[in-house]
Amino acid sequence: EQLYDKGLEKTRHTFGERLNALLANFRHVDESFFDDLEETLIGADVGFDMAVKLSDELRDEVKLQNAKKSADVQNVVVEKLVEIYDAAGNDESTALNMAKEGPTVILFVGVNGVGKTTTIGKMANRYHQAGKKVLLAAADTFRAGATEQLDVWAKRADVDIVTGKPQSDPAAVVFDAVRKAKEEDYDILFVDTAGRLQNKVNLMNELAKMKRIITREIPTAPHEVLLVLDATTGQNALTQAKLFKESTDVTGIVLTKLDGTARGGIVLAIRNELHVPVKFIGLGEQISDLRPFDPNEFVYGLFK
Numbered sequence: 001e002q003l004y005d006k007g008l009e010k011t012r013h014t015f016g017e018r019l020n021a022l023l024a025n026f027r028h029v030d031e032s033f034f035d036d037l038e039e040t041l042i043g044a045d046v047g048f049d050m051a052v053k054l055s056d057e058l059r060d061e062v063k064l065q066n067a068k069k070s071a072d073v074q075n076v077v078v079e080k081l082v083e084i085y086d087a088a089g090n091d092e093s094t095a096l097n098m099a100k101e102g103p104t105v106i107l108f109v110g111v112n113g114v115g116k117t118t119t120i121g122k123m124a125n126r127y128h129q130a131g132k133k134v135l136l137a138a139a140d141t142f143r144a145g146a147t148e149q150l151d152v153w154a155k156r157a158d159v160d161i162v163t164g165k166p167q168s169d170p171a172a173v174v175f176d177a178v179r180k181a182k183e184e185d186y187d188i189l190f191v192d193t194a195g196r197l198q199n200k201v202n203l204m205n206e207l208a209k210m211k212r213i214i215t216r217e218i219p220t221a222p223h224e225v226l227l228v229l230d231a232t233t234g235q236n237a238l239t240q241a242k243l244f245k246e247s248t249d250v251t252g253i254v255l256t257k258l259d260g261t262a263r264g265g266i267v268l269a270i271r272n273e274l275h276v277p278v279k280f281i282g283l284g285e286q287i288s289d290l291r292p293f294d295p296n297e298f299v300y301g302l303f304k
């Protein structure tokens, strides 16, 4: 798919092309080949552990399959990347968990600047286009302009929005939005939360409070807590992810700005270290620049 290809251009350029070059020069299995492979993987930000694990497993697999031609080795590399990705997770599904009946409630968390508002706008558009009745809740009442910014996306996506006064209690916005979603039969409610990177206890309390309010109104909700991470921040994104994971029950990840980085391998590192599935990826600033994450498509895309 075009957007996928274009969005991964930078990563492919460094990671994919380096791998391809490595494979093109492949003559026989020797240690220098695996050293180079390891270095390429680390350069793409798959993480040190993952790089070592991958090249170890590849070494065995290449021998086992008696791969001699570079095309065979490439196949082994691709298969192994997908396999390791799959094995690292418990939940293989990238589909959103939807309510059996009544509104589905999706909570978005993440620090400022990662692309949370943009992602909610893209998601709103995606589900609106699919014929769903979508409501947004602007529960980030702390950051100046956050509500207005989400409102712009609501208009772009042609969906409804519940807002509160600046500095008002975000819990009140969430409450109003959940009530409205129930009473007016919305299919999906996307909740934007404040992205202040505060200490863990505060973060934990704030998210717990929001979840309590939601669950009181809809016992099965929230149906997902999606953590938005910026791929261009590399290993820093992993540190953020750990903080959020320790603070609340994160069910999925949206990895934004993959188009802006050559280090797309962070997808694999996140999966390997956090065991939380990447559900969507952001591939640009426009409303349609969002795709469900598909590990096969992703890995194969790197070798095109």
Ligand code: GDP
Pocket: 111, 112, 113, 114, 115, 116, 117, 118, 119, 195, 256, 257, 258, 259, 260, 281, 282, 283, 284, 285, 289
């Ligand atoms: P928030 O503070 O987390 O709500 O972040 P915003 O949604 O305001 O996004 C911050 C910046 O990142 C904006 O300039 C967005 O256009 C940009 N952005 C968001 N997602 C993507 C993406 O997938 N690709 C690119 N290239 N830019 C993005």
